[in-house]
Amino acid sequence: MERTAPPSSRPRTSTAFAAVRSRQRGAAVTETVSRSTAARDDSLSPLDRVLYALFARHADARRHERARRAYRGTDLRVGFDLYLARVYGASWLAAFTLALPLPFVVLALPTTTIDGWVAFAESVVPLAESLPVPPVPRLVVGVVAAGVAGIGVKRAVIVLGGRYLRWVAAARQANIDRTLPGAVRYLHVLASGSDGRREMLRRVADTDAYGETAVSLRKALNTAAMTGNVNEGLRRVARDTPAQNTLAPFLLKFREHADQGSDALRNYLQMESRMLGHQQERARRRAEGFLELLAEIFIVLLVLPALLVIILTVMSVIAPGLSTPVPTPVGTTTLRGLIVYASGAFILAVGLGAASLVATIRPPDQTVAYDRPETTLTTFATATTNPASATLGFLPAGVLAALLAALVGANVVDVVLAGYVAYAVPVGVVAVRRARLDGAKDRELKDFVHAVSGHVSLGRPFPEAVEHVARDVDLGPLSGDVADLALNLRLTTPNTGTDEDLRTAALDRFVRHVGTPMAEQTIGLVIGALDAGSDTGTVFETLQSEVGRLYHEKRALRSGMLVYVAVGWTTALLVVGITVATGGHVFDGFAQLSSMSDLSGVAIDPQAVDLERDRYRIYVTTQATMLASGWFAGTASRGRYEALLHSGLLVAVCHAVFAGVGLI
Known part of the structure; x- marks a missing residue:
């Protein structure tokens, strides 16, 4: 039998090597x-x-x-x-x-x-030409x-x-x-x-x-x-x-x-929770720095295509090669038209990519996921309160708006945009209303936790504390859910007091009805801690700090993201101003120069500038910018549902401005 040296006499390097080999053998097994x-x-x-x-x-x-x-x-x-x-x-x-x-x-x-x-x-x-390569x-x-x-x-x-x-x-x-x-x-x-x-x-x-x-x-x-x-x-x-x-x-x-021992474990967990909280804060700051860089790149990538379309239109007067016909699967267009429509597609891709990155950076625990009801009838019944239901419930409105636009003789782009606006804006409005309700519930949830903690610190049992708060404190939109919780917590057996299963079920029901990530994270802590027999005072002391921290993080995130909402809208309105000014004044001047080329002796193609065609193309590019900016701003604000609202509103504003100045 092989003898093993005592631990004190074994070299540290061989011990580490043995540990590595042991891990490798365990993984292989x-x-x-x-x-x-x-x-x-x-x-x-x-x-x-x-x-x-x-x-x-x-x-x-x-x-x-x-x-x-x-x-x-x-x-x-x-x-x-x-x-x-x-x-x-x-x-x-x-x-x-x-x-x-x-x-x-x-x-x-x-x-x-x-x-x-x-x-x-x-x-x-x-x-290659000098090599004697036989025919293959x-x-x-x-x-x-x-x-x-x-x-x-x-x-x-x-x-x-x-x-x-x-x-x-x-x-x-x-x-x-x-x-x-x-x-x-x-x-x-x-x-x-x-x-x-x-x-x-x-x-x-x-x-x-x-x-x-x-x-x-x-x-x-x-x-x-x-x-x-x-x-x-x-x-x-x-x-x-x-x-x-x-x-x-x-x-x-x-x-x-x-x-x-338990004391050593409790002290370690307290210290580790603080350290991990500091690390999480540093990671959040790094994400904010990355978001600033993303916003700067986003502005450049959206403004440049619009300027490129304007430059191409102006250069077509002196560069006839840009009017060369180019065959495409959907018909023949010019080289300039191909670049214009490719710029629009590029803008949409930039908008989708930027919105996806913003959604990735946003902490998932600050994002509410809405579930659509199982039945179609319930889905349409909750279309005005549930954003997930609204995405299906307002589809007929979008289709109807597109059909009406087609009947009045609108072009293909306006037909699609009319349907998009009629669908996206109501869905976004429902999402904003629901988000504001959830925000109000989170604000009242913080007050609810502090009120219950005060009663518990006075020695009252948890169910009695909830009942006092439900009766004496006005919690706004959370009042009904708290009253329901107090009623369910009164369901006790006569011999054993509060049944833990009933208490857990009541708290779970309360979390489902509130439906916010903060409720899940805070009330879920109460459920497990009370069932584990933890000290009630310690539980609610920790709960107060936890709900305060989560609410502060939510408000800080909301305030920080509003900057990027303003970035999206400012970029969109800036592009609208540039394109409208160019289409209304610069294009007119070059159209007159093109029509007078024979009198001036300058060799300019009379068909180089077509006001109706060029204004339509720059309108398409601008509307693509509106969609991209709206997706970015809405995702930065509250998520994908609000992205529909911002993009729909920007598309409507752009159409109103272009139609108001007579460019379309």
């Missing part, structure tokens, strides 16, 4: 078990079985080591070997889909096309091209499969970094109760508000259930989590302090 389990799993489809048998061997290749490490940070429900087998199957399918018809395409190409490609290659490759049959060229294209596509799909794992791991890391501070604060409240660390972790893991942090804790508890050791579950999750700088050290230190 886990992956081997996962592959064998996948092979024996009767739930696999026949296609998965075939792919597994053909390609699962690639999972052990060194070239997939990076993808294997990224996979450990994801939460995919399939094993790494089965995932990789599916990627390989998709790569072969894509390769054959592209490669098989390619030889026939080469054989069907006209001779002039082949000769043009050959001439281009000879002009690009040095000394088309079939050989097609087969070689198919092979090269197939290999390239196959390799690209495999690389994309590995990249997808890294994207998923990065998204989980961002979610963990966002939700971990709240989870640690919740654990600190639970630490004052009688629950052990397994029960504390279970309560956090069962709370959906903590996102991927809760998912990671569920994985740790599942591992603990299989191994019988919570420390082993925490160690494995700390090893595999993508949040190596936040969640991993927290789990290891949590395990260490939990072994030292």
Whole structure:
């Protein structure tokens, strides 16, 4: 039997190396078990079985080591070997889909096309004309091209499969970094109760508000259930989590302090919650700096296309080449017209991209997700109160407005824009009304928590405190929900007092009726802490600071985002002013110059400036700018629903200005 040196005599480097080797062996065993389990799993489809048998061997290749490490940070429900087998199957399918018809395409190409490609290659490759290259049959060229294209596509799909794992791991890391501070604060409240660390972790893991942090804790508890050791579950999750700088050290230190006793754990959680709060604040400031840069780039990218259209129109007087006909799939246009419409498409792409980035930067816990009712009748009945229902309920209004615009002889662009405005503005109005109601509820929720905390500090039980607040305090739009909560909390059994299940159900009902992220995060803390037997005074003391912090963050975010709402509207109105002034004065002058070219002796194409055509094109570009600016401003304000309102209003303003000055 091999003898082992005492820990004090072992070198630290060899100990670290042994630890690394142990982790690698553990990961290898886990992956081997996962592959064998996948092979024996009767739930696999026949296609998965075939792919597994053909390609699962690639999972052990060194070239997939990076993808294997990224996979450990994801939460995919399939094993790494089965995932990789599916990627390989998709790569072969894509390769054959592209490669098989390619030889026939080469054989069907006209001779002039082949000769043009050959001439281009000879002009690009040095000394290609002097090389004695014999004629190559088309079939050989097609087969070689198919092979090269197939290999390239196959390799690209495999690389994309590995990249997808890294994207998923990065998204989980961002979610963990966002939700971990709240989870640690919740654990600190639970630490004052009688629950052990397994029960504390279970309560956090069962709370959906903590996102991927809760998912990671569920994985740790599942591992603990299989191994019988919570420390082993925490160690494995700390090893595999993508949040190596936040969640991993927290789990290891949590395990260490939990072994030292409840007081040490409570002190550690209090200190860690403060540190994570400071880190979250720094991350928020970095996001604000990135948003400032995004706003500056957005302004430049929206103003430049409008100026480009104006410059092209002016240059067409002295550059006849811009009027060269260009065939397109939807008809023939000029080079200048093609650039104008491409500029409009570019503006729309910039608007969508900027709005998506703003939505990504906005903290998810500050975004309300509305659910559409299951039945169509209920959806239309709640169209004036629920923005998700309004997106379906106001579709007939948009279609009707588009039909009316078509009947009065409007052009295609105005028909589409009329339908968009008639649909987007009502949906946005419903979203704003609902957001203001939710804001009022959050404001009153803060007062409700402080009022209940005051009664609890006087020694009153929680149900009695809620009843006093419901009777004595005017909470505005929250009054009905608080009265309902007080009624449900009075449902007690005569022998045991307040039933914990009934109390939990009453609080859950209250959270659902309020329907805001703040209610879920604050009242959810009360539910778990009281059920865990935590000290009521400690619970509500922490709850007051938590609800105050969340409300302050919400107000600060709202104030900061209003700047970018003003940026979007200012950019849009600036472009409207520039284009209207140009279309009303500059274009008239160049049209007169073009019509008098014969008298002045200057060679200018009389058709270079067509006022009706050019004003229509600049109108289209300006309306694209209105849509992009509205999407950016609305998403910065409250989200995608309000983006419909801002873009619809800007489109209506632009049409009114152009029609008012007689440009359309």
